[in-house]
Amino acid sequence: MDKTSIHPLWLRIIHWSNAVAVVILIMSGWRIYNATRFLHLYIPGTNTRLFPNEWTLGGWLGGAIQWHFAAMWILMANAVLYLVLFLITKRGKQFLPVTPQGLWDDIRAFVKGRLSHADLRQYNAIQKLAYLFALADMIVLIASGLVLWKSVQFGWLRVLLGGYETARYIHFFAMTGLCAFIIVHVVMALLVPKTIKAMLWGR
Numbered sequence: 001m002d003k004t005s006i007h008p009l010w011l012r013i014i015h016w017s018n019a020v021a022v023v024i025l026i027m028s029g030w031r032i033y034n035a036t037r038f039l040h041l042y043i044p045g046t047n048t049r050l051f052p053n054e055w056t057l058g059g060w061l062g063g064a065i066q067w068h069f070a071a072m073w074i075l076m077a078n079a080v081l082y083l084v085l086f087l088i089t090k091r092g093k094q095f096l097p098v099t100p101q102g103l104w105d106d107i108r109a110f111v112k113g114r115l116s117h118a119d120l121r122q123y124n125a126i127q128k129l130a131y132l133f134a135l136a137d138m139i140v141l142i143a144s145g146l147v148l149w150k151s152v153q154f155g156w157l158r159v160l161l162g163g164y165e166t167a168r169y170i171h172f173f174a175m176t177g178l179c180a181f182i183i184v185h186v187v188m189a190l191l192v193p194k195t196i197k198a199m200l201w202g203r
Contacts, residue, residue: 005202005203006121006198006202006203007198007199007202007203008202009202010081010085011085011091012199012200012202014078014081014082015199016199017074017078018074018075018078020071020074021071021072021074021075021078022071022075022178022182024057024067024068024070024071025068025071025072025075026175026178026179027055027056027057027058027067028056028057028058028064028065028067028068028071029064029068029175030050030051030055030056030057031051031053031056031057031058031059031060031061031063031064032058032061032064032065032068033050033051033172034050034051034053034056035060035061035064038050038168038172069149072145072149075138075142076142079138079139079142086135094121094122094123094128095123095128095131095132096128098125098128098129098132099125102125103125103126103129105125106124106125106126107126109124110126130181130184130185133177133181134178134181134185137174137177137178137181138178140170140174141171141174141175141178143157143161144161144167144168144170144171144174145171147161147164147167148164148167148168148171151164
């Protein structure tokens with residue numbers, strides 16, 4: 001690997017394929033939620049929906065489920081690969097430790113506009129916490145998704161999560177957390193454009 005590389009090729013492939021998979025999962029997931037009476041006002045005789053149909057993918061419940069499952073396999077394969085490489089490479093060490101003092105110092109620097117991005121190989125405490133949150137959130141999404149997909153086969157996981165209905169809520173709010181992370185992630189990347197270049201070309 002080129003010594004000047006900031007992000008290795010395997011990481012960039014996982015990142016961008018995950019980006020596509022997550023968008024598909026979110027949009028098809030919204031269509032699936034629209035097909036059920038879940039977290040939205042239901043008025044008999046109306047077509048009230050939690051999400052506008054224009055924001056969804058699949059066209060109907062069956063189509064949305066097909067899109068959801070297709071993207072699910074991409075995300076799960078990437079998650080396993082990333083976790084393995086995260087543990088066996090030095091990359092995992094970049095995200096630890098995260099100390100309260102370090103986080104507070106970086107928050108103050110961010111508010112004052114003094115948070116440095118000179119070396120993209122070094123993550124500040126805010127970035128570390130955000131990426132660790134995203135990783136944990138992905139694990140929760142996959143675990144709750146497995147319960148919704150194969151509730152009988154993953155009975156032990158269903159019990160661990162508090163039952164099928166509870167898993168639905170966990171899955172939904174984990175998805176909401178992921179959407180929040182994506183918004184912040186994109187905004188921060190746009191504020192520091194060289195980070196986008198590094199994720200595209202490695203440096």
